[in-house]
Amino acid sequence: NAGVTQTPKFQVLKTGQSMTLQCAQDMNHNSMYWYRQDPGMGLRLIYYSASEGTTDKGEVPNGYNVSRLNKREFSLRLESAAPSQTSVYFCASSLQPVGVGELFFGEGSRLTVL
Amino acid sequence: DQQVKQNSPSLSVQEGRISILNCDYTNSMFDYFLWYKKYPAEGPTFLISISSIKDKNEDGRFTVFLNKSAKHLSLHIVPSQPGDSAVYFCAASGEGNAGGTSYGKLTFGQGTILTVHP
Numbered sequence: 001n002a003g004v005t006q007t008p009k010f011q012v013l014k015t016g017q018s019m020t021l022q023c024a025q026d027m028n029h030n031s032m033y034w035y036r037q038d039p040g041m042g043l044r045l046i047y048y049s050a051s052e053g054t055t056d057k058g059e060v061p062n063g064y065n066v067s068r069l070n071k072r073e074f075s076l077r078l079e080s081a082a083p084s085q086t087s088v089y090f091c092a093s094s095l096q097p098v099g100v101g102e103l104f105f106g107e108g109s110r111l112t113v114l
Numbered sequence: 115d116q117q118v119k120q121n122s123p124s125l126s127v128q129e130g131r132i133s134i135l136n137c138d139y140t141n142s143m144f145d146y147f148l149w150y151k152k153y154p155a156e157g158p159t160f161l162i163s164i165s166s167i168k169d170k171n172e173d174g175r176f177t178v179f180l181n182k183s184a185k186h187l188s189l190h191i192v193p194s195q196p197g198d199s200a201v202y203f204c205a206a207s208g209e210g211n212a213g214g215t216s217y218g219k220l221t222f223g224q225g226t227i228l229t230v231h232p
Binding site: 035040041043045059090103107 | 118120123148155156158159160163203205219220222223225
């Protein structure tokens, strides 16, 4: 059982380049999330998708776009990467609308923007 | 505005002793709290949770305590083991999260690095 799978695991970009982080879950979860982790900041929510067909901004959405492609997949796009977007990105999913429950995280994608 | 704070960046304990990790929150609308554990190069994994209607929840060596009046929660690990060495994040959810349903939208603390020495 793969759980939550993110690709790529590592990426180096130059300022201004674009890229898409892919995320897929095989747990039949309804909700999916993108977080970023920075030193001293914990995990901060970028975007989330409560259910297939819906997306909403989180705490730090600027510079990002998302697509909920289907129930399994939720991608995060950086249109014009900036050094401030250097971070570790985590995709997560949860079973909704059962109620508040745990998130299941992927292994993370480390992005460096030069 | 850090709504969930873990003021201790690190904690070092001896194997077999108790580890106590602390977390404070500012938003009184939070009603569900979780602890996650994270090893290097891995994603966070769920450890234990507590609803605001309780003041204690226990799962094996792990116990979470919630003091609503003080807006404080703590995670106790007894006895601590070297394999417990990891980063621990507390997280909160509830009506205080911005926009729409708060279900599953967690606000995380900065994390505390726990090192358990053999």
